[in-house]
Amino acid sequence: MSLVLGPVLRHVGDTTAQVWVQTESAGTVEILGCSATTFEVQGFHYAIVAVAGLEPDTATEYQVHLDGVRAWPEPDSPFPPSVIKTRGPSSVDRHRVIFGSCRYPKTGDAKIDDKLGLDALDCYADRLTHLPVAEWPDALILLGDQVYADELTPEVRRHLAGRRRNRHGQRPPDEVVSFSEYEGLYRHSWGDPEIRWILSTLPTAMIFDDHDIRDDWNTSAVWRAEINEKPWWRDRIRAGLASYWVYQHLGNLSPTELADDPDYRRVRDAGGDSWPHLAELADRADSEVDGDKGLRFSFRWDLGRSRFIMVDSRNARILDSGERMMLGEREFGWLEDQLGDVTELDHVVLGSSLPWLLPPAIGDVQTVNEIAANRSGLRGSLAEKVRQAADLEHWAAFMKSFLRLTELIVAVASEPANGPATVTVLSGDVHHSYAARAEVPGRHTARIHQLVCSPVHNYVPGFVKPVFKLGWSPRAARLTRRWARRRGSPELPISWRNLNGPLFGNTIAALNLQGRRAEVVFEQPRGSGELVEVARIPLTDYN
Known part of the structure; x- marks a missing residue:
């Protein structure tokens, strides 16, 4: 078991913190004596560790252990130790x-x-x-625009061209469509050593814009009608919203909010691939019902x-x-x-x-x-x-x-x-x-x-x-x-x-x-x- 991405330090309070990771396989993630079991999405594995018991107004160095073996910081890392800096009365x-x-x-x-x-x-x-x-x-x-799903790097274009060669034109060669392809975008963007380190040590809040899904996303009703006619769009919007929920949204929530979130509980407790739950979640988020979105x-x-x-x-x-x-x-x-x-x-x-x-x-x-x-x-x-x-x-x-x-x-x-x-x-x-x-x-x-x-x-x-x-x-x-x-x-x-x-x-x-x-x-x-x-x-x- 190894660390693929992260740790990413997300919501931090006076005595708590959320730390997100992506791992190579299923297992248990431990940080400062607190642990979480990974959940699976189409063969990829994730966890959010709710760290509790911290002292207000302190900076605490932390390590990430996967099934008891230290995975972060990496050996010979040139960066300072990752820390969780809590808030408190003095700040x-x-x-x-x-x-x-x-x-x-x-x-x-x-x-x-x-x-x-x-x-x-x-x-x-x-x-x-x-x-x-x-x-x-x-x-x-x-x-x-944390990732650019519509303005692809040459490396991603080459990768997609190889994957799509035998698709008989059902999916365009220059469009990210699947969850696994979004996973590659996040790994490329967040895997940069400097970015990976700063995300591990600064509490980070995120909200998306159009390029996280596609340029001009939700510009107008006409745009939505036109894009929904494309045979690959339903797969694309499901993958885009599901990956946003996994990579960005979950960490925006406090430990209490996350524990109370019914979608997170369903995914966490799926006992296998949670993609069916995430596909339903993405459809709900994308749909308008009675003048509102479902998420x-x-x-x-x-x-x-x-x-x-x-x-x-x-x-x-x-x-x-x-x-x-x-x-x-x-x-x-x-x-x-x-x-x-x-x-x-x-x-x-x-x-x-x-x-x-x-x-x-x-x-x-x-x-x-x-x-x-x-x-x-x-x-x-x-x-x-x-x-x-x-x-x-x-x-x-x-x-x-x-x-x-x-x-x-x-x-x-x-x-x-x-x-x-x-x-x-x-x-x-x-x-x-x-x-x-x-x-x-x-x-x-x-x-x-x-x-x-x-x-x-x-x-x-x-x-x-x-x-x-x-x-x-x-x-x-x-x-x-x-x-x-x-x-x-x-x-x-x-x-x-x-x-x-x-x-x-x-x-x-x-x-x-x-x-x-x-x-x-x-x-x-x-x-x-x-x-x-x-x-x-x-x-x-x-x-």
Whole structure:
């Protein structure tokens, strides 16, 4: 029995932690005296060990034993020991959270890797090896595109071509379809030594975006109808959602939440291959029933006096019913419940893979496109083609949901003086980074921001840069807002402006929270492999 992937440190509390592993065969995984038996999915084996009995405010080194034999750390590892750093009274109001999205793996092809540039998360891992544990961040938040199931590396393409040679055209040679093929993607992306080590020692929260499944996933009802006609799609969506549940979702849950989860209990106790349960789970997650999805992937972490709520803005979409919502009613109700009592909190942070606040001119373009695509005839068909070609499917293209989320954020920001000092939305996806401040008419206690960090490791096409620069132009924003209003867009309850950026290139960001103060720092790798600060923006101490 050997370790294939992991350990990945996931949810961490004051005295508990969740550690995820993938093993080569079935067996028992033990960490710090706590153990779990593996479960099986199509011949692959996984476990989540709920570590208990830790002391608050401590950093505890740990090892992974498989059937009693040490499997981690690996012999002669150049990295420091993996640790579990718990929270507690001394850190209740002081946190550093690093975040980013869109990390394409190294390919081994020099031409492609040179084009991609240095991996910002790799560089951050290297930095941590030279810092004392006390200076390490409290959490890592990955905001989508952890794997690229639709933009395959040359190695994966060659592998799929060999597997598909005798499939008689039933499955395309350049599409990931099966769970085993997704397993290969995760092993490639997470097997990088620096990435594997940093995931073993920083509590990591994850939410997916489109490339984890397929580009433009759930863009519109038309897109869903078209993709569902493809004979291989049902296998693809089952594999994609089931692998996300195994590799990413389970670790987002606390030990109590995981123990109470009926799907996890069914899979854990299957006594053999649990794929039939996961296939049913994936079908339920993908289907719309009474205006809602059958599974919620959104989740919440509390770090002392700060609350982090990660919102699923991809799979939770409601499209088939004609309502066109980013979140169904039940999911929106859950979000409202998480924000229902925020008194005594210093900071509220929402995570959405897709930005809530885009460059204003681009947001207006998406809103106008939604209005046009809702029309019948040639105009509606043309607008739908433009929507899919130009990726016009962010919150601004779901105007009903945009307004509802905006009203919710403004309500939280309007809490009395003992409410939060900031309400912040973290996002990725758009291959440029920025910090935007929302302006709300009237008096509001909390500062409201949109922070975007993208990509961590990916190529930024040259044409993107002038488009996004123009999107932030105040003059362009005034013109597009008038245009959108004439086309039927409602009046927006807020306005927003860019505090810094747009920043292009591979980037990692840190949200620093101390008491009721907050700031964001953007860093980028340079030729030496070191990270260089490119922007530091206060989120509270300005007029």
